[in-house]
Amino acid sequence: MTEHRSDLAEQKLSTLTLDGELVEFTKGETIYEIANRHRKEVPTLCYDERLEAFGACRLCVVEVEGIRNPVASCTTAATDGMVIKTSTEAIEKHRKTLLELVASENRNVDVNALSGYSSQEMTILVDRYSARTGRFSGKQSGTSNTGDKNPFILRDYDNCISCYRCVRVCAEREGDYAINVMNRGFHTQIITEFNNDLRDSNCTFCGQCVQTCPTGALGDKKALRDADTEGEIKKTRTICPYCGVGCSVDMLSKGDKIVGIQPAMDGPANEGALCIKGQYAFDFIQNDDRLAKPLVRREDGELHECEWDEALDRAAEGFKKVKDQYGRHAVYGIASGRAPHEAAYTMQKYIRATYGTNYIDNCSRS
Amino acid sequence: MPSESNQALIERWKDEPAPLLPLLHAFHNRDGYLSDDAIKAVSEGLRIPLAELFGTVTFYHHFSREAPGKAAPRVCTGNICCLHGGDELLESLKDKGATPMPCAGRCDDMIPVIIGDKAYVGLAKDSLEHRATPVPAPNPGGSSECLFAHIREEGRNTLPGYRATGGYSALEKTLKDSTPEALIELITDSKLAGRGGAGFPTGVKWKAVADAPGDPKAIVCNADEGEPGCFKDRAIMDHDPFAVIEGMTLASFATGAPLGFIYLRYEYPETERLLEDAIEDARASGLIGENILGSGHTFHLYVRRGAGAYICGEEGSLLNSLEGKHPFPRNKPPFPVTHGYNDKPTAVNNVETLASVPHIVENGAEWYRDLGEGDHAGTKLISLSGDIQRPGNYEVPIGLPLSTLLYEWAGGPKEGRTVQAVTMAGLSGGFIAGEDLDITLDEPSIRSKGSFLGAGGIMVFDDSRDMVKAAHDAMNFFAHESCGKCFPCRIGTQRMTERLGGEANTLEPSAWIAEIEDIGSTMMSTSACGLGMAAPHVTKSLMKYFPEQVEAFLAKG
Amino acid sequence: MSNPLADMEKPDVIFAIGTNMTECHPVAATRLKRALTDGATMVVVDPRKTRLAKMAHLHLPIRVGSDVALLLAMAHVIQRDGLIDESFIAERTADSEAFLSHIQQFTPEWAAEICEVPAEDIERAGKLYGRGNPSAIYYTLGITEHICGVDNVQSLCNLALMTGNLGLEGGGINPMRGQNNIQGAGDCGAVPANFPGFQPCDNPDNAAKFAKLYGRDSIDAERGITKVTALNEAGKSIHAMLIDGENTVVTDPDKNHCEHALKSLDHLVVIDIFLTETGQLADVVLPATAWGETDGVQANTERRVQRLRKAVEPWGEAKPDWWIVSEIAKRMGTPGFEYESAKDVFNELCELSPIYAGLDWDRIDEGKYHWPVPDKEHPGTPRLHEGEFKNGMKGLFKVIGYRDPAEVISDDFPLWLTTGRRLEAYHSRTQTGRSAGIEYLLSHESLEVHPDDADSLGLVHGGMAKMASARGEIEIQVKVTDKSPKGTVFTSFSFANVPVNILTGSGYDPVTQTAELKVCPVKVTPVA
Known part of the structure; x- marks a missing residue:
């Protein structure tokens, strides 16, 4: 017990500047995590908080007293008494140079926001650092794969900056190891x-890389169908309608048109993960096969619209008639395992309150 | 002999330590290249995801993916060989499917051409000859040597020869009379420091490994001598292999590591065979393996051959490569002394460092310290190449004036020429020229000029050489070898190479210079490993010493 | 699930049985994959070489329907090797003596004969599960869709009880719910046995309470009949049905029987978003709002209660299900349906359900509660059975014996057919089939046949075959693959043009009346 307390005391004592x-931190935290917690807006391009820190982009470098070179804050664990500067003139200059360099290897800096959840990160940083200078022009890295005709994932590597977030998310989060990096250097x-x-690989088209x-x-080809559709992109937080995992998603719409789905990174059940169905199988909603009006059999x-x-x-008449003719045990209700609570609740209430029976079930037996 | 089946090869290797590289080599040797089928079999056999394995295979320069593959000549087009016709030789062998390779570590005996598992040398297609690595010339300064003290003796690279010239007495003595603690103290006291270039005190490193929790610990000999202009480790391994093995065995005793690897660069094929045989002979004599010399100490040693990647000389990359992972450098901390091979405490030491150890044990710490000039402790091997009368490996007392080495020991520049510049640390230290050549061969002196001694490769460029081209070739090497993980190095080396190659000469000279300076500054400050941090020494020193050559280059438009 | 999804990253040993998780619950499977990366050991029991099976350290491709035999033998090994948790058994369980003596006769060698896997693999599975600290069980319909579904589940419970793997972080028994809100349908009382919040119907107090709440003199204080019985009774005692969002005709077993049943009703009202095969048999079809068109609530497999939100206006004149049902109720003169929003409905549910008592529409905004949440101060219950079982009850061991499936292979029907799902398709494809791009990956149905079977039956890859059971026959394209073991063929029920449920329906679990969709003896012959 005493030992436990001294542990706590020790933990509490961890501070850095x-x-x-003077700020407190817990052992194991990285400088980036601490800086982020204190809203330091340290820029990054290779960082995704769901992934192991990688240290590729070097934008997050900070100065640590006593260390000659700046350190990558994302991969450096904080130690007691560190004195850190997250933004000095020299650091900001390096960040701008890095952004100018990374902009120079791509075909374009601006991409449609429907491309993906994180797709604007580089654009935002390039603008924040006024790095649209055209300096360091030269060869472009990466070759777009235009031969892959899959209908979901755009592979426009002319705009790839080799941050390996796609490779890492596929391995670390999705566990599919479908993609990797070929060759080296530039x-x-x-x-x-x-x-x-992708179709011939281990890829399951979960869209996490996108x-x-x-x-x-990497772009969401389905969402990009509506790249030119009028209207602001609206995001509505909801839950995926497929299996029982209950992944949180943001439904993207322009006006009354559903244009795409993005995973909710803070979704409690999925923590940003999705599968092919949740990510891409939404066209059924606004589909010409949908029932637009009630139908009755004449x-x-x-069946005719009415x-x-x-x-x-x-x-109601049909139910009344059956009830009158055969009694209250002649009516049965089957609720849906797909519809919301309110549907199931009103269904069972309808049966129990109208007929006084428990003649209600749902489709879990199929 | 019928070729072995996929399954047989996998069975042979899958339960061995660090199996990926030898297994890939086994397929590469069998087929001459790595087929899709082979990669699939390895992926399944070692349970490495296919895409990851494919990516890793493509990382290495020397793994071929199609015929003629391994049988095709690989011609050194390194910085020095190119000054002596490397490109032309490559061209003349194109009909045989020849491809270029970066500096293959034989700048004292040019031009290396690797065909299969044989290294040939010669300046022209018709004069290619298969011959052993040159033995270091007798010390021209008559100074006392450590590493080369016995290397020239007949039979030194055989076990009987090694023992006849005093070999293994250090190990015998230590196992019999000493303790790991005492050995670490002795090495610490000798001030031996990392001779691969980092200069970290060896005793301190060993103590850190000995003290770190986690088993099994490992000793890794970094024999991936990839720095252009460096060929000293090759001389040691070819002519004094048991010194390395004995040094590793002593290191294993000091640290309590039962496992060791020699990570050997691809370009030394004969050396691999030689080391394997040496280890086998040592094992047969009870000098390696279980219960060495009845002491109860166990040390198993394996040779693992790289496949052509300069970055694998960086210890994090090397460890990833050994473990069968994509050979990117690792983020530090943690350091290998606590999280090395398989995340266990590991001492990664250079060949030269390890080979010094038996001599130090034999002769004492004070003896070793006193080998240096003045306050400097010990000796350093220098690989000297380029425009110099007598290129080769020299063991110099640390602190020897550079001019003594260049003019007195190595005979100075070629007839009628003067020394325009030398490189330091192979290429990584950039150039030193003019008055700054008045330095001594030790880190403080060289660092005062903005460079460093590093692994001890020195290339000489005489006054006939175009230094912008020399800088371009150097940067081109770094671009070729950049692993591609961190942005500043991946893009920076490319942009620098383009600019030094005249691809951006439409820029105003001031803008050109500003770009080079900004890239260099950001690379030096923010790169993730030594490659990216060091590469800008090339441009920095070019602009410092040769502004008029840069101006003329830019004026050409 | 007894444990939260987050626990799936924490087991020492994973025992996954009858769950094709990477295809049916892909996001949950990512957590298991992470556990594997962190060093967990996984045992997968599945007749097929699924992706999950390929990742496993031990894969037991048992003969379909032989789960009980395997689980008995594993229990045998666990007891024999002293891997039982004595103190857990003593403190938290009952009826252990009968069970422990019962399992002594079921050796791995005995089970190996039935399961058609080596006895040593059964040994290994038992030892791995028994030694895991903790071990977690995951299962899906491969366990429940059998005539012995309840026995299968109970056998898994026995394993968890005897090893004390309940109420532990990273342990537990975890059925993965197949539909987005199948958990919620039960929570809401849309079952014949329970009122909302799993309050049993056969408890007269509950019946009286709900009668009062729902403005009636009485509600039957006995369980209602199940859907399966209701369909059997169609045209006999059942004459009208209200079906919400279920394509019964395609997804239920024995399609012909089902279609006939619905046709024999006097009155069928279907609420759905499409005119499904079931809707086509209806007298009235009412268009419901789809995903993204209405607000609502759903509960996931870990009992997490989460909000659905409206993003766009409904298609055409589609209305929320609750509105449609309420309008019918009002027209029937039933009181208590004056809801103005989904929020009103949900808040009423919370008031009537003890497990939701601490919840309301606003409190579930962030989706952080797992029921039960008995009061407003309660933090929710991510992990069940910690410290004690519900109301301090004992975990009961059940003595179970192995039974053959309802139908077994014979000279007439010499192959086992087992059915399931595929990653890219959902149920009867009313949704995925209408989503662009899915056909690029999965354009048609196929029957997985082992190469040896294909050879002996004269089937060729890509060719057509006739597959017949005692109930009917269909035509299907052949896919030759070693994913299915020799003697077993597999297909999904997702494509309406390959109505595999014409063949299935050999039997039902006597307790739950769940159909044996996972086992059906068939005969497969090439179509010239």
Whole structure:
């Protein structure tokens, strides 16, 4: 017990100086995590908080007293008594140079925001650092894979900056290891095994690579169908309608058109993960096959469109008739495992309150 | 002999330590290249995801993916060989499928051409000859040597020869009379420091490994001598291999590591065979393996051959490569002394460092310290190459004036020429020229000029050489070898190479210079490993010593 | 699930049985993959070489429907090797003596004969599960869709009880719910046995309470009949049905029987977003709002209660399900349906359900509660059975014996057919089939046949075959693959043009009346 307390005391004692301010931290935290907690806006491009820190982009470097070179804050664990400066003239100059360099290797800096959840990260940083200078022009890195005709994932590697977030999310979060990096240096290229199409790899089209890509090099082809559709992108937080995991998503819409889905990084069940169905299988909603009006079966034996009142009256009349003719145990309700609580609740209440029976079930037995 | 099946090869290697590289080599040797089928088999056999394995295979320069593959000549087009016709030799062998390779570590005996597992040398297609690595010339200064003290003796690279010239007495003595603590103290006291270039005190490193929790610990000999203009480790391994093995065995005793690897660069094929045989002979004589010399100490040693990647000389990359991972450098801390091979405490030491150890044990710490000039402790091997009368490996007392080495020991520049510049640390230290050549061969002196001694490769450029081209070739090497992980190095080396190659000469000279300076400054300050931090020494020193050559280059437009 | 999804990253040993998780619950599977990366050991029991099976340290491709035998033998090994948790058994369980003596006869060698896997693999599985600290069980419909579904689940409970793997972080028994709100349907009382919040119908106090709440003199204080019984009774005692959002005709077993049942009703009202095969049999079809068109609540497999939100206006004149049902109720003269929003409905549920008592519409905004949440101060219950079982009850061991499936292979029907799902398709594809791009990956149904079977039956990859069971026959394209073991063929039920549920329906679990969709003897012959 005493030991436990001294542990706590020790933990509490961990402090460092962050831009002149004494701050506490817990052992194991990185400088970046602490700086982020104190809203220091340290820039990054290779960082995704769900992934192991990688240390590629070097934008997050900070000065630590007593260490000659700046250190990458994302990969450096804080130690007691560190004196850290997150933003000095020299550091800011390096960051701008890095952003100018990274902008120089891409075809374009601006990409459509429908490309993916993180797709604006580089654009925002380049603008924040006024790095659209055109300096360091030269060869572009990465070669777009235009041969891959999959309908979900755009592989526009001309805009790839080799941050490996896609490779890492596929391995660390999704566990699919479908993609990796070929060659080295400026010639690095994100590929599947043997540089084939995604369909022929271990890829499950979960879209995680797309959503973590900070440049739109990997883009959501389905959402980009509406790149030119009028209207602001609206995001509505909801839950995926497929399996029982209950992944949180943001539904993207322009006006009344659903244009895409993005995972909710803070979704409690999925923590940013999705699968092919949740990510890409939403076209059924605004689909011409949808029932637009109620249908009733008329004398000709066929179903015909009608107004709500007629349909509801017909529905109720039929139930009344059966109840009157056969008694209250002649009516049965089957609720849906797909519809919200309110549907199931009103269904069971309808049966129990109207007929006084428990003649209600749902489709979990199929 | 019928070729072995995929399954047989996998069975042979899958339960060995660090199996990926030898298994890939086994397939590469069998087929001459790594087929899709082979990569799939390895992926399944070692349970490495296919895409990851494919990516890793493509990282290495020397793994071929198609015929003629391994059988095709690889011609050194390193910085020095190119000054002596490397490109032309490559061209003349194109009909045989020849491809270029970066500096293959034989700048004292040019031009190396690797065909299969044989290294040939010669200046022209018709004069290619298979011959042993040159033995270091007798010390021209008559100074006392450590590493080369016995290397020239007949039979030194055989076990009987090694023992006849005093070999293994250090190990015998230590196992019999000493303790790990005492050995570490002795090495610390000798002031032996990392001779691969980092200069970290060896005794301190060993103590850190000995004290770190976690088993099994490991000793890794960094024999990935990839720095252009460096060929000293090759001389040691080829002519005094048991010194390395004995040094590693002593290191294993000091640190309590039962496991060791020699990570050997691809370009030394004969050396691999030689080391394997030496280890086998040592094992047969009870000098390695279980219960060495009845002491109860166990040390198993394995040779692992790289496949052509300069970055694998960086210890994090080397460890990743050994473990079968993509050979990116690791983020530090943690350091290998606590999280090395398989995340266990590991001492990564250079060949030269380890080979010094038996001599130090034999002769004492004071003896070793006194080998240096003045306050400097010990000796350093220098690989001297380029425009110099007598290129080769020299063991110099640390602190020897550079001019003594260049003019007295190595005979000065070629007839009628003067020394325009030398490189330091192979290429990583950039150039030193003019009055700054008046330095001594020790880190403080060289660092005062903005460079460093590093692994001890010195290339000489005489006054006939175009230094902008020399800088371009150097930067081109770094660009070729950049692993691609961190942005400043990956993009910076490329942009520097383009600029030094005249691809950006439309820029105003002031803008050109500003770009080079900004890239260099950011690379030096923010790169993730030594490659990116060091590469800008090339441009920095070019602009410092040769502004008029840069001006003329830019004026050409 | 007894444990939260987050616990799936924490087991020492993973025992996954009858769950094709990477295809059916891909996001949950990512957590298991992370556990594997962190050093967990995984045992997968599945007749097929699924992706999960390939990742496993030990894969037991048992013969379909032989789960109980395997689990008995594993229990045998655990007891024999002294891997039982004596103190857990003593403190928290009952009826252990009968169970522990019962399992002594079921050796791995005995089970190996039935399961058609080596006895040593059964040994290993038992030892791994028994030694794991903790071990976690994951299962899906491969366990429940059998005539012995309840026995299967109970056998898993026995394993967890005897090893004390309940109420532990990273342990537990974790069924993965297949539909987005199947958990919620039960929570809300849309079951014949329970009122909302799992308050049993056969408890007269509950029946009286709900009668009062719902403005009636009485509600039957006995369980209602199940859907399966109701369909059997269609045209006999059942004459009208209200079906919400279920394509019964395609997804239920024995399609012909089901279609006939619905046709024999006097009155069928279907609420759905499409005119499904079931809707086509209805007298009235009412268009419901789809995902993104309405607010609502759903509960996931870890009992987490989360909000759905409206993003766009509904398609055409579609209305929320709750509105439609309420309008019918009002027209029936039933009181208590004057809701103005989904919020009103949900808040009423919370008031009537003890497990939701601490919740309301606003409190579940961030989705951080797992039920039960008995009061407003309660933090929710991510992990069940910690410290004690519900109301301090004992965990009961059940003595279970192995039974053959309802139908077994014979000369007439010599192959086992097992059915399941695929990653890219959901149920009867009313949704995924209408989403652009899915067909690029999965354009048609196929029957997985082992190469040896294909050879002996004269089937060729890509060719058509006729597959028949005792109930009917269909045509299907053949895919030759060693994913399915020799003697077993596999297909999904997702494509309406390959109505595999014409064949299934050999039997039902006597307790739950869940259909044996996972086992159906068939005969497969090439179509010229």
